[in-house]
Each structure stands twice: as C-alpha cells, then as structure tokens.
Amino acid sequence: MTDSRQTGAEILIRALREQGVEVVFGYPGGAVLPIYDALYKQNELRHVLVRQEGGAVHSAEGYARSSGKVGVVLVTSGPGATNAVTGLTDALLDSIPIICLTGQVPTHLIGNDAFQEADTTGITRPCTKHNYLVKSPDDVARVVHEAFLVATTGRPGPVVIDLPKDVLQLEGTYTSKEGVQLKSYRPQVQGDRERIRQAVAMMAAAKKPILYTGGGVVNAGPRASELLRELVAETGFPITSTLMGLGCYPASGKNWLGMLGMHGTYEANLAMHGSDVMINIGARFDDRVTGRISGFAPGARKIHVDIDPSSINKNVRVDLPIVGDAASVLEDMLTIWREEGYGKKADREALASWWKQIDEWRGVNCLRYRKSDTIIKPQYALERLAHHIKPYGDDVYISTEVGQHQMWAAQFLPFNQPNRWMTSGGLGTMGYGLPAAIGAQMANPGKLCIDVAGEASILMNIQEMTTATQYRLPVKVFCLNNQWMGMVRQWQELLHGERYSESYSEALPDFVKLAEAYGWVGLRADSPSDLDGLIEEMIKTDRPVFADVRVDQKENCFPMIPSGRAHNEMLLGPEDQVENPITEEGMVLV
Amino acid sequence: MIQPPSVYEFQHNEERINRHTISVLVDNEPGVLARVIGLFSGRGYNIESLTVSEVDHAEHLSRITIVTSGTAMIVEQIKAQLDRLVPVHKVRDLTLEAVHIERELALIKIVSTGERRVEALRMADIFKARVVDATLESFVFEFTGTSAEQDDFASLMRPLGLVEIVRTGVVAIGRGTATL
Ligand SMILES: Cc1ncc(C[n+]2csc(CCOP(=O)(O)OP(=O)(O)O)c2C)c(N)n1
Ligand SMILES: [Mg+2]
Numbered sequence: 001m002t003d004s005r006q007t008g009a010e011i012l013i014r015a016l017r018e019q020g021v022e023v024v025f026g027y028p029g030g031a032v033l034p035i036y037d038a039l040y041k042q043n044e045l046r047h048v049l050v051r052q053e054g055g056a057v058h059s060a061e062g063y064a065r066s067s068g069k070v071g072v073v074l075v076t077s078g079p080g081a082t083n084a085v086t087g088l089t090d091a092l093l094d095s096i097p098i099i100c101l102t103g104q105v106p107t108h109l110i111g112n113d114a115f116q117e118a119d120t121t122g123i124t125r126p127c128t129k130h131n132y133l134v135k136s137p138d139d140v141a142r143v144v145h146e147a148f149l150v151a152t153t154g155r156p157g158p159v160v161i162d163l164p165k166d167v168l169q170l171e172g173t174y175t176s177k178e179g180v181q182l183k184s185y186r187p188q189v190q191g192d193r194e195r196i197r198q199a200v201a202m203m204a205a206a207k208k209p210i211l212y213t214g215g216g217v218v219n220a221g222p223r224a225s226e227l228l229r230e231l232v233a234e235t236g237f238p239i240t241s242t243l244m245g246l247g248c249y250p251a252s253g254k255n256w257l258g259m260l261g262m263h264g265t266y267e268a269n270l271a272m273h274g275s276d277v278m279i280n281i282g283a284r285f286d287d288r289v290t291g292r293i294s295g296f297a298p299g300a301r302k303i304h305v306d307i308d309p310s311s312i313n314k315n316v317r318v319d320l321p322i323v324g325d326a327a328s329v330l331e332d333m334l335t336i337w338r339e340e341g342y343g344k345k346a347d348r349e350a351l352a353s354w355w356k357q358i359d360e361w362r363g364v365n366c367l368r369y370r371k372s373d374t375i376i377k378p379q380y381a382l383e384r385l386a387h388h389i390k391p392y393g394d395d396v397y398i399s400t401e402v403g404q405h406q407m408w409a410a411q412f413l414p415f416n417q418p419n420r421w422m423t424s425g426g427l428g429t430m431g432y433g434l435p436a437a438i439g440a441q442m443a444n445p446g447k448l449c450i451d452v453a454g455e456a457s458i459l460m461n462i463q464e465m466t467t468a469t470q471y472r473l474p475v476k477v478f479c480l481n482n483q484w485m486g487m488v489r490q491w492q493e494l495l496h497g498e499r500y501s502e503s504y505s506e507a508l509p510d511f512v513k514l515a516e517a518y519g520w521v522g523l524r525a526d527s528p529s530d531l532d533g534l535i536e537e538m539i540k541t542d543r544p545v546f547a548d549v550r551v552d553q554k555e556n557c558f559p560m561i562p563s564g565r566a567h568n569e570m571l572l573g574p575e576d577q578v579e580n581p582i583t584e585e586g587m588v589l590v
Numbered sequence: 591m592i593q594p595p596s597v598y599e600f601q602h603n604e605e606r607i608n609r610h611t612i613s614v615l616v617d618n619e620p621g622v623l624a625r626v627i628g629l630f631s632g633r634g635y636n637i638e639s640l641t642v643s644e645v646d647h648a649e650h651l652s653r654i655t656i657v658t659s660g661t662a663m664i665v666e667q668i669k670a671q672l673d674r675l676v677p678v679h680k681v682r683d684l685t686l687e688a689v690h691i692e693r694e695l696a697l698i699k700i701v702s703t704g705e706r707r708v709e710a711l712r713m714a715d716i717f718k719a720r721v722v723d724a725t726l727e728s729f730v731f732e733f734t735g736t737s738a739e740q741d742d743f744a745s746l747m748r749p750l751g752l753v754e755i756v757r758t759g760v761v762a763i764g765r766g767t768a769t770l
Contacts (some may be wrong), residue, residue: 121621126632130676133620150676184617184679192593310670312594313663321594 005171008137008163009034012101015144017044018177021072023063023442024048024101025056029076030116031103034168048442048471051463053080055435057087057158058461061096062439065422066397066449068221070097070151071439077103078116081162082123086429089127091158093426094244095219097151098158099144100128106166107135120162129157134164137172145180154187155308156219187307191324196332199279199303199320203333204342206277207350208357209237212260212289215244215425216282216306217326218418224248224327225418228281231334234343236351238358240268242283244425247415257358258367261289262561263407266366266570269559271358273567275300282306282326285316286426287589295566305329366559366572367411376528378405378480378551382412382452385478388535389413389448396420397449399436401457402428404486404557409452431460434477438464441473448476448539455481455548456505465518468544476538477546479511482553490556495587515546524548563589594666609638609659610685611692611762612669613770617677618644618652625675626654635660635668639694639737639759651679653770657737657760680770688764694740695758697722698731702751710750717743 006014012035016024023046028036039047050056053075060071071091075084081102091098102124105114121133130150132143140163147159203209211232217224225248232239232255239249240260249256258265260272272278278300283289285304290296293316302318304311305326312321322329337343369379389396398413399422400406406423415421422440424432433451441449451458458479468475488503515522521541525534531549538545560571564586616622623642630637639657644650658668665683673681684690698719700710707729714721714731717739723730733743737760744755764770 122624125621125625126628131621182676185676195593308674309594310667310674312670313666317663323593 005173007034007038007171008134008140008168009038011137011140011172011174012144012163012168013038013042013045014174015141015177016072019070019144019148021070022046024072024074025050025059025063025439026074027053027056027076027080029080029103031077031105031165032074032080032101032163032168034165035074035101035103035163047074048438048467050435050467052461053083054086054431055438055461055464055467057084057091057098057100058429058432058435059439059442059464059467060098061087061091061094061432062399062422062436063443064096064098064439065218065436066419066440067443068419069443070099070148073098073100075100075102076116077105077120078118081118081120085123085127086427088124088158088160090424090427090429090432092127092129094424095156095215096158097156099147099151100158100160102160102162104133104162104164107164108166110164120160124160127158128160129155131160131162133162134167137167137170140167140172141175142180145175145177146182148177149180149182150185154185155216188323189307189325189328191305191322191329191332193332195320195322196329197336199322200333200336200340200342202277202301202303202320203235203237203279204337204340204346207347208274208276208354209235209279209351210271210275210277210300211237211239211279211281212241212272212283213239213245213248213281214242214283217245217248220282220326222418224282224330227327227330227334229253231330231337234334234337235346237279238271238355240264240271242286242289242425243410243423245283246410246421247418250416251414252416257362259410261286262291263411263557263559265411266364266559266572267358267361269561269567269570270361272297272300274357278302280304280306280318281330284311285314287315290316291561291569292564292566295569297567364572369555372552373528376525376531376549376551378408378482378555379412380528381478381480381531381549381551382408384531384535385450385452386413388532388539389450392448394420395447397422397437397440397444397447398452399423399433399440399449400452401433401454402430402487403454403457404482404490404555405452405454405480407487407557408480413452430457434458434461434475435464435467437475437477438468438473441468441475442471449473450476450478453477453479454486455479455483455508455511456485462514465515465520465544465546469519473544474542475544478538479546479548480551481508481511481548482551482555483508484553486555487557493556494562511546511548520544520546522546522548524550526550562586594670604662607659607661608665608685609657610665610683611690611760612656612658612672613680613682613684613762614654614656614672614678615680615770616652616654616675617679618650619677622652622677623654625677626656626672629671629675630658633667633671635664641759641761655759655761682770684762684764688768689766690762690764692736692760692762693734694737694760696733696740696744697756698733698744698747698752699754700729700731700747700751701727701753703727706750710747713743713746713750719743
C-alpha cells in the first residue's frame, strides 16, 4: 500500500506509526470518527480511552515524562479540544513533548459557528509550542512529521494538529518522515566552545560554587544525568535541583543538598544565597526558586546553560549565558575540566571550608517535624512510603497532585534516577497526578506507579479511576487526606489572619467505598500504627489501590520562603512565623 | 544563531527605556501575524508600530517591521521570544545592529478653502508631499518620511484643515551592502 492513495485518517495513523507511536490517549466524538474508524481497522496503535480529555493530556504527559518518548493525545473538536487546554498549558510550562490531535469541523464550515466548532488553533496558540490547521489530506503526513520534530527537539513542548473532518475522509498521498524539515527552526544543540571554556575556568576558580540544575537535564536524556554525576564527582561541588529536575543527581549522592526554592531545604537555599559561582544547568530562575530577585544570590557570578535563548536573562541577569543542550554542554565542560587539569588546580581549601559551612546548615535538619503516636504526620507517612518502596529501587514512578503533599513528596521521597518523578511544576495543576500515573503505568508495565495525592486535588480528575480499571493498570493513589486544601489553608494561616475562607474539604466522599465502586481496592489508615500495614498491602496488591491516609489536618509545609522574601529569609517551622510576619509586598505575590 | 549577550555587554544605564526597530523574516502562512501579536500582548510588551507584507512570493516569506520600546533586558527578551516562534526565520534589531533607514508613508486629507488651502499646498510642496487626489474643497497628500517628519507634517497641516490621516507604520532597512 506504499504509494496508493489513503484517507487522511489512514495517513495520520501511518504517520504516527512511522514516528514510533505505540499508545494514544483519547476520547471520541463526531469530528474524529474517521480516525476512530481507522483505529478500529488496525491493531498496531493502542488507544487508551480516558474519561475526560484533560485526563488524556495529563496521561500523555505522565507517559512522556516516565519514558522519554512523545505523549500522543486524540480529542474531538469543540469541547474535546477546549478540555485539553489545561493539559497543553501544563505541558508547555513544564516543557513536555506532546502531540495533540484535535478534530475540527469540515473546512467549508470553519468560521460558521458550526456544531462543536471552536477556534482551536486560536485558543491553543499561546499554550502550545506550535500548532497547525491541516487543510488537505496531502499535508497530513508532513505536518505530523514536522510536529514531532518541533515537539521533541530544542526545548520540548506540546504541538496541536487540528484536523477538519473532510481532510480525514478525503484521500491523499503519504509523505515519509525522511527529508521533512523546517527551514526556520533550528535549535542550537551545541554550546559555544569559548564560553564553555570561560565557564569552566570560572568554576575552577570558585570558592563557593553551587550547581543548580533543572528539568532541562531530564529533557536532555539519561546521558545528561550521567554526565552531571561525573561533573559533580570531578569537581566535588554541592548540587541542588528544582522540583522539575529531581532524580538527575541521586538523592543518595553525598553532594546532594536537596531541592531548592520556596519549600526547598535550608542548606540548598543558603548555599544558593552564599555562593560565589552559580552554575545553572537546564533551569529557568523561576520565581518559586529565586524568591525576591533583588535578594537572590547577591554575591554569585552566574553561568546559565539553557537550550532556549529566551530563558536567558529573563528573570535574572546572568554573567555567562550558554545556549545549548544540557548533555552536550556537560560533555564539553567535563572534557575541558579534565584537559585543563582543573581537578588539581582548583582551590580545594576554599571548597573544603565551603562544605564545612554547608554541613553546618545541614545540621539544622530543616525537614524535622514533631512526631506523634496518635496522629499520622504527612511527613511520617511519606517516610514510611519511602521505606517500603526502597526494595524496588529504580522501578518506582511517583506522580503527585498539587499542594502540600506535593512539596512533602519532593522533600521526603528520594529520587535517584531521572524520569521517575512526574509533578505539575510550572502550572501547578490539581488533578494532574492520577492521569499522569496512568500514563506512567502504560509506559512502564509491571512497575510501581504511585500518585501521592491530596484529597481535594484527586477529585479534580477522579473519573480517571475507571480508565485504570478498564486497562487493568495497577496504579496506586496514596492520598494524604488532611481534609483541607492544605496549601491554601497554610497561606490563609500565614497571610490572611487565619481566615479559612472556603478551604475546608467539606462533604468528602468515603474514599474506600468510592474505590470499591470503581472496582479498585480501598484502604484506610487512621493512626500511625496502621501505616506500615496499609503501605505493604497497597504495594503487594496487583490491582489499582486507593489508600486513604488520614493525616494531621493542621500540619504546615516547611521550610518556606514566603513570597517576596530572599533565600536567607526562610521560615523553618511554626516558631518562625511570629518573628517574621509576611510583608504587604509579599502578600500581593502568588 | 546569535548568542545572548552576557551581563558585561548590557549598557550601563540598563533601566533606560529605548525605542527599537526590529525586522522579522517569517513564513507567510496563516496565523503567523497572530503569533507575533499574541506574543506582544501576552507578555505585556509594547508595539508602537507594526507593518507586514510578503516580500518573496516564491519562498513565501513576509517581512515584519516592529517598533517597540523597553529596557535592554526586555528588548533582548522580545527578540529571543520572537526567534523562538517556529515560522520565524530571522530577527534583527536594526537599532542595535545596523545603521538603517526608516520610513513611513501617510495619506493625509485636508478640507479647506481660500488662504488655508493655498497654504496647505505650499507646505506640501516644502515637505515634498504629493497631491494624489483633489476636489475644489479638498486634497489628499501622499507623504513619505521618518516618523518624526510625519508628526511634524501632520501638526503643520492640522490648522490648515487636516481631517483625516492614515499612516503605514515604519518600514526599515539597513544601509550599505549588508542584508537581513
Ligand atoms: C486547578 C487548580 N485549582 C486551584 C489551585 C490552587 N490550589 C493550590 S494547592 C490547593 C489545595 C490542594 O489541596 P489538596 O489536594 O487537598 O492538597 P494539600 O495541600 O491539602 O496537600 C489549591 C486549591 C490549583 N493549584 N489548581
Ligand atoms: Mg488536602
């Protein structure tokens, strides 16, 4: 059938196959029926029927992040496409490669307010890396190949392909991916060698260096994480990472300072603040990381490695920008470091006293919390979870929802490999975790996939439980149920005079019964003594499990850099709140 | 690709807001202008003027000229963000990178009689504006010049019966042999 004419829908599926796609997360509707018909007639491409299009995009994100492949989504026109918008924005902010195929009304009806018509390319223009409206079946294959190129190269991101129904039904010819290119799009992979040389010289001369890494290292592929580990070993530098970059350097590594930022560790944030040379690799100086810009690492000369030139000098002015792929630049850095023999020439004495200072900060033990025999502390629940998943080593995939539980998961669960941690970083999308776990489980059959959830967030995409049931995906929801939108409650306590406006999770369902209704196993723990049994049961059950872990309602997430504060103005615990009331300026920030 | 400047290359007075004329070569495809404009509105950048037209029919290329303003850091961002758009081939800051020429074309309608009408014609002659339409009570002048000359000419014409004006916005090109 190589050169025979095929319908647009058949061409689409052939192009997806040529791109190596195995799974599509989707939901049918009138405009995409030709695609569903073509799917029906083949059995190479698997379709996972989600229960809401938002779930499809998050599942595709979980699939992509846990496998390094592209996540593919298929939704119908109008409401199908608009439901996908949150997920697309999420993927844009977290730089996740997604291809979203949207149905569209037939070309002759576009602009007529036809049934289920939405201006999908207009709506998704600001929330995609790029988007296409395909006007002819002859263009379908080329556009798919271009879209994969755009989604996966440079800084990855979501790409929408809007497909009018007539284009799917009419016949056209296929174009293979060979030779498809984009003249105007050439991401720069290799860093400027001279600048890298300068950067390495700055690193060698540093007295108080810090490596600050981010999701760019994950996106650069597993090789980047290996190179990063080598660089840390060669230089002996301390390393911290953003929420997005967890796992690139192992949490068990001796140079690891923990995550930085608003809920980062004391040692990571103070090391950032006190550093003299900062090496940012694949992170973007997000406001959750920098705190107040004017107080951000005032004494540091900053090196910034990023594949996206627009990330450079956006929030923080840097001294030495290097545009390039993290793996490629890390490789060059290592080569130069070794060639120049910097391992011997660097100021070892200064580095030793820098480490001495860092060890003092570590001694503060900033993640400590008050233990209890009667009430489950959320941190304790996660410590026990970490304990029980340890024997599974690298074969555990964790996703989260958004809120306190997300920050605690980042603080208390150790990540030793990239692509094991899926959380909505940039957009902070509640409802992300369950569909993401489903996507991760699709990509990693037989592995443990756990969504660390909050009781409020999980309700935002609770319908995806039935997706897991249908495909026999044994995902686990480990729900830290504090009966509050805990993160909102925490801000109201600290910033709004303890006026807890609408943040109580009223009328919660009985999650155990809910689980059973969906064909899952439901478990509950009310006291610390229940916890180990619950976790063991959850892990050994070869079915989807909802674990309702009833935790302390009043616990707050620390350390915390309140909005508008600098890294050295961190709150360490409840005792700090009174001494350091949050400023008016801080209050207007999010 | 141009490397982003390092901190040492920023001007000293970094908070100063300057006017920049930026040339952007793009694929002439549906939605490309919406991408550019959406970028400016979405990120809160200024557009003082924007012109666009196809310049190479065979290659489907259009050239956009944008006049914007911002601090050195913002203008760097604007250029990097523009360059990031998939259908964008080239971005050049003519203000920083090239000695260049800027022009705008205006059509200006004057309704007046008697001495004011005569005076309007005299001023147009001094400014080398062309009469492209005339009735017994009106003229339409075609005038080409820099934005500042446009402002000057319009303000002179206002008391002489200017009732309507339309301007193309700035188009710009580098001097000498260098091209975009
Ligand atoms: C879609 C969406 N709506 C609102 C918010 C604002 N928000 C952030 S955290 C949070 C509360 C989350 O509560 P829960 O899931 O119970 O987590 P907890 O903080 O209690 O651990 C809210 C409402 C958000 N991040 N996403
Ligand atoms: Mg909660």
